[in-house]
Structures are given as structure tokens and as C-alpha cells.
Amino acid sequence: MKNKTVAAWLAFLGGPLGLHRFYLYGLGDWIGWLLPIPTALGVYGIQRVQQWGQDDQLSWMLIPLLGFTIAGCALRAILYGLMTPERWNARFNPAAAPDAAPGRTHWFTVFAIATSLLVGTAVLMASIAFSFQRYFEYQIEEARKISQ
Template sequence: MPKPACQHRPVFRSKTLTAALAFLLGSLGAHRFYLYGLRDAFGWSHALATLLGVRGVLLLVATPTLPAGWLLAVLGAISLLTAFLAAIVYGLRPDPKWDSQFNVGLDKHSRSGWTVVLIVIFSLFIGAMMLMAGLAVAFQTYFESQVGHDAFR
């Protein structure tokens, strides 16, 4: 009897590693690729948005009021902030719920500990700081463009 051409064997997915990948490399889609493979469209959209965001920041450094630069920078910021949010969501998911979604039919089960808690804390702290800094820069640039640079000197 011939073997099937492609047998899919379930692979254990670590909640701690997923949260760490989302925290460290999430803007490049690393956590999505780890969970769903290289064919994941959302993983590639993270990577594309981050590359466009880098280009947007470079445009804004050259010309702070360029609308295309702002649009691209916002796309990159959304990718970065959603990666921090993903680290928080994955880290706070209960282990049984994680296993029922990503480790179905495996003997090994997730046992998250303090590492996941620290990743969640740092994700929340850094993500909130970046969001506040981004809003402050955006509002400052907007008000400077409305009033003019001479009023702030």
C-alpha cells in the first residue's frame, strides 16, 4: 500500500516563544510565520508595512510635512504597535486555550511562567511609550505647520 504524498505531523507551538517573537521581531511578522508558516499573508503584510514605514520615516526626516512620508510612517507604526499588541494577547491567553488552538493532538502541553509575564509587561510598557511619542510628534508637527516655525522660536 503506497504512503500518502504529504503527511502533516502536528508540531508543538510554544506560547512563550510566540510572545517573544511578537515582542522582538513582530513588526517583521516573525510570530505569524512561526505559527502559520511562510504562506501567511498577515505575516508578509507586517514585513511590507515595516519596510514602507522605514521609508516613510526617512522621507519625514528630509521633509517633515510630506504627506506620503506621514502615510508610510503611520503604516510602519501600525505594524509595530500591532506586534506589541499581539505579544500581549498571546501572552495573556490561558495555556489550555492556547493548546486547544495550536497544539491539538499533541502529548506536550504549554506551561508558561514568568518569562511570558515579563514579555507582556515590556510589550505594554514599550508599546504605550511608542504610541505616546508618536502622537506627540504628530501633534507637534501639525501645530508647527499651522502656526509656522517662527512662533516656536
């Protein structure tokens, strides 16, 4: 029996590593195996910023990958948490009754939804702001080079 609350927390906390996908679909899920790739690339971008500063062009393209992956997994946690028990059990627990306990929403599920909404929104907005800021700064630098 797949529990909706566990899946929501796994999507929020371990989503960038694919833990929620492995919990729901098993170790054969190829999307679960692909999720760590943008996460690792984003972490590599952060390491490049720490090593070479914010002027590194590759880092400002890699860092948003981490942010978008975290935000996407937070969205997935919200979607899992908001699923009706009937839909959850039909999709992930087909042998169970439509109103079986693993598909029900509890307070711990609500906290997963609220936390995912808070953190996911903040990370998404920060990723968008960082990437646009660096992009426009790069455009200004290139325009300055052309005008000289």
C-alpha cells in the same frame, strides 16, 4: 508544539516582519507576508525625514505606519502571553493535552508581556502625538496661506 513564550517574544521582537505569524501558521500565512509592508513604508518615512526634514508631508503620513505596526505586534504579544494554557494548546497544539507545557506561562513569558506593554504603549503614544502634531501644523500652514 508551538510554545507560547516563543510566540510572545517573536511577536514583540520580530512582529513587524511577521515572524510570529510564520512561527504559528507557517510560511503560507498571507498576513505574515503583508506585515513587512507598513514596516518598510514607515522606515521609508523616517529616511525621508532625515533627508528632507520634518516638513515633508509624505513622511508624517508614513512614519505612524511603523509605530502602529510595532504597537499592534506588541499587543499581539500581550494577547499571546495572557492566553490560558488550555486555550493556547487548543488553538495551536490541538494534539496536546490541555495543560501541556508549551502553553504554560513562565517568568520569561511575563517579561515578554511587561516589555511589550511598556514599549508598545510608548511607541503608540509617540506615533499618535507625532501624526497629530504634524497634521495640525499642516492645517495652520494652509490656513496661513489662505489668509494672506
